[in-house]
Amino acid sequence: MGLQLPERVRKVGVWALAAPALLALGACSEQDQDEWSRLAMPEGASDRSASVIEFWQWTWVAAMAVGILTWGLILYAVVRFRRRDNNEIPVQTRYNLPMEILYTIAPVVVVLVFFKFVIDVQEDVTEEVDAEHTIAVVGQQWSWTFNYIEDEALDGQTSVYDVGTPAEIPTLYLPVGESVRFELSSPDVIHSFWVPAFTYKLDVVPGRDNAFTMTPEREGTFAGKCAELCGTYHSRMLFNVEVVSPEEYAERLAALEEQGNVGVAKGGSEVITQDGLDIDSEVDTETEGSE
Numbered sequence: 265m266g267l268q269l270p271e272r273v274r275k276v277g278v279w280a281l282a283a284p285a286l287l288a289l290g291a292c293s294e295q296d297q298d299e300w301s302r303l304a305m306p307e308g309a310s311d312r313s314a315s316v317i318e319f320w321q322w323t324w325v326a327a328m329a330v331g332i333l334t335w336g337l338i339l340y341a342v343v344r345f346r347r348r349d350n351n352e353i354p355v356q357t358r359y360n361l362p363m364e365i366l367y368t369i370a371p372v373v374v375v376l377v378f379f380k381f382v383i384d385v386q387e388d389v390t391e392e393v394d395a396e397h398t399i400a401v402v403g404q405q406w407s408w409t410f411n412y413i414e415d416e417a418l419d420g421q422t423s424v425y426d427v428g429t430p431a432e433i434p435t436l437y438l439p440v441g442e443s444v445r446f447e448l449s450s451p452d453v454i455h456s457f458w459v460p461a462f463t464y465k466l467d468v469v470p471g472r473d474n475a476f477t478m479t480p481e482r483e484g485t486f487a488g489k490c491a492e493l494c495g496t497y498h499s500r501m502l503f504n505v506e507v508v509s510p511e512e513y514a515e516r517l518a519a520l521e522e523q524g525n526v527g528v529a530k531g532g533s534e535v536i537t538q539d540g541l542d543i544d545s546e547v548d549t550e551t552e553g554s555e
Contacts, residue, residue, distance in 0.1 A: 309461040309486060309507065311479040315388045316463040319381060330374065389464060395445035395477050399436070402530055403448065403455030403468040403490060406497035410436050411528045413447075417514035424520040425529040430500035436488065437506050439513040443479045451530065456492035459505055465491050480507040 308317055345354065400411035407428040414423050417439075428434025438444055448457055448468040458465035461484075466474050490501035508516070520526075 306460045306463070308463055309459075309480055309482055309484065310463065311481055312389045313461075313463040313481075315385050319385045322381070323378075326374070326378070390476065393443055393477055395443045397439065397442060397444045398447065399444055400447045400449065400528060400530075401436075401457055401468070403450045403457060403494075403501075405452050405495050406430050406490075406501045408434050408436075408488075408501070408503045409529050410434060411530075412517055412520070413528065415517055417510070417517045418521060422521060422526060423528050424517055425525050425527065426520055427525075427529055428503060430497050433502050433504060435504045435506055437508060437513055437516045438480045439510040440480050440483050440507050442510060443477055445475060445477045448474045449530065453494050454492050455490045455494050455501070457488070458491040459486055459488040461486040461505075467492060483507045483509065 308314060347354070397415055397417075398413040400413055402409040402411070407430055409425060409427045411423060411425040412418075414421055418424070426434050426436075446457065446466075448466060450468045450470045452470060454470065455468040456465055457468055462478060462480075464476065464478065466476055468474065484507055486505040486507070488503040488505050490498060492498075494501065506516075
């Protein structure tokens, strides 16, 4: 017979393991508890966030269920079939057909169930609707250009733009509660347009115009970045997102028009220039050295 601990000792051990976790959870603020409920996902700020966060939560539930089942079977086998006598020779089982069928079919069922939910969430997130605004986003080494295409916030015919640099991070303005279509393009290499609070990102591929539509649901300032390694200054390819009232959004676009930022800026050969880096002088230096 194996070693059996007294029941009182076992209870003390369980509480000793559980107490730190309970204390840690009790010490969490309301904001921390909210983050726990989302399992470290950022608080959603778009109409596409809810389905992605819910899918993420259920993914953890499924992973924990599979983990508990797997570890449970392992512990059961360890206890049930442990050696009880040094002279005991265990039964030499060549195969177990029911068990082999189980561990062949079960993973297939799990994958099929996940696949079904993945397709449902994907269709929900990528659903195209008639957007009220169109913004052409250009990702270039190493910043972003935001083109507000013929926006009704102006006269419905004028397009304005805002160009950023690694030294001056650009700001993307969005009207709260109004749908926006993002058209993504790049003149150089692959980038990835990502605003974590929107729980969605999409690659920006040269020669291919990707697009998606979403509606920001709450006002605030959010961080955006490039999520694809795109060269030397990839880490500086940042931008801010300001979700504001429709009235303030119209004011921001009018300010860009007053500054002379009229038209559509799609990027070009000059997009790789950086503050503090004189490319022409470097080329001249290299030419003189080669001579």
